[in-house]
Amino acid sequence: MVRDYNNRHALDQKLRGTPKPAHVDHLEVGHWQAIATVLAHAGLDAAVQRALSSTPDLSLRYCGPGEWLVVSQVDTPVGLMRRLDMLCGTQAHVIDQSDGRVLLRLSGPSARQILAKGIGVDLHPAAFALGGSTNVLCGHIAINLSRTGEDIFELIVSRSFAESLFEDLMTMGRPFDLSAAFSE
Amino acid sequence: MASLITCPHCGVRPKEEFTIRGDASLVRPAPSASDEAWHDYVYVRANPRGRTVEHWHHVAGCRRFLVVERDTVTHEVYSVVDGATAAREAQR
Ligand SMILES: [Zn+2]
Numbered sequence A: 001m002v003r004d005y006n007n008r009h010a011l012d013q014k015l016r017g018t019p020k021p022a023h024v025d026h027l028e029v030g031h032w033q034a035i036a037t038v039l040a041h042a043g044l045d046a047a048v049q050r051a052l053s054s055t056p057d058l059s060l061r062y063c064g065p066g067e068w069l070v071v072s073q074v075d076t077p078v079g080l081m082r083r084l085d086m087l088c089g090t091q092a093h094v095i096d097q098s099d100g101r102v103l104l105r106l107s108g109p110s111a112r113q114i115l116a117k118g119i120g121v122d123l124h125p126a127a128f129a130l131g132g133s134t135n136v137l138c139g140h141i142a143i144n145l146s147r148t149g150e151d152i153f154e155l156i157v158s159r160s161f162a163e164s165l166f167e168d169l170m171t172m173g174r175p176f177d178l179s180a181a182f183s184e
Numbered sequence B: 001m002a003s004l005i006t007c008p009h010c011g012v013r014p015k016e017e018f019t020i021r022g023d024a025s026l027v028r029p030a031p032s033a034s035d036e037a038w039h040d041y042v043y044v045r046a047n048p049r050g051r052t053v054e055h056w057h058h059v060a061g062c063r064r065f066l067v068v069e070r071d072t073v074t075h076e077v078y079s080v081v082d083g084a085t086a087a088r089e090a091q092r
Helices: A045-053 A077-088 A111-116 A159-176 B035-042 B083-091
Strands: A026-029 A034-040 A058-064 A067-072 A092-096 A101-107 A133-138 A141-149 A152-158 A179-182 B004-007 B011-014 B019-023 B051-057 B065-071 B077-082
Touching: A026 A159, A034 A045, A034 A077, A045 A058, A045 A067, A045 A077, A058 A141, A067 A077, A067 A152, A077 A092, A101 A111, A101 A159, A111 A152, A111 A159, A133 A159, A133 B011, A141 A159, A152 A159, A159 A179, B004 B065, B004 B077, B065 B083, B077 B083
Parallel strands: A026 A179, A058 A133
Antiparallel strands: A026 A101, A034 A067, A034 A092, A058 A067, A101 A152, A133 A141, A141 A152, B004 B011, B019 B051, B051 B065, B065 B077
């Protein structure tokens, strides 16, 4: 039997319809993205990190010792996998997560206040600097949080938790009139 | 219970991010050890008042097993080390 599988975004149901104008505090969801998990082989943490950070358009998100999520804005999922295999193929396990994770970008002057409602980590720039990233609990959902701008945070969540996290974030952002849409 | 744990990889985190996986001071008996020794190892646990050493799993963070030494009375945390580091030190 032949089946057709439609590639549907995890938040399609939530963000369907005509895009509304973005407010000051805005939650942006990428329609497609290239994300991969890289897990360094034992003892090769430093070598893998060096290889990955030598490439300017790969964004590294720290998960734990020797483990990162790699996000690329310029590659297709297949392209990213090919590039990572070339960079650290023999030194690390590389797994495509482009369809397994959802990336949400929260931006605006109240971003920190919104996140503070669900995250038990100090988000002051002195404690969580620009470019910093970490795995953390948001409410009851495990996410990877990263600061990509003074008032811009990126949250990466497992696909099956995306709707739940989205609803939580919209509730957390309601007093700040948080809006949400797919990115262009 | 100790409510803030300083993970060596992630920094200060609330206890909700962790799962406690039991006594870290137990030593596995030899395969040929007596049934009593194995029974004690598998089932018998103390419920200590005071200083304890436990395995804590940082499930919502780095997903590493940590060895946490804490006080069950004062909630003070004395030390937190990565499980691999603790095992390496124990071998010395
Ligand atoms: Zn940790």
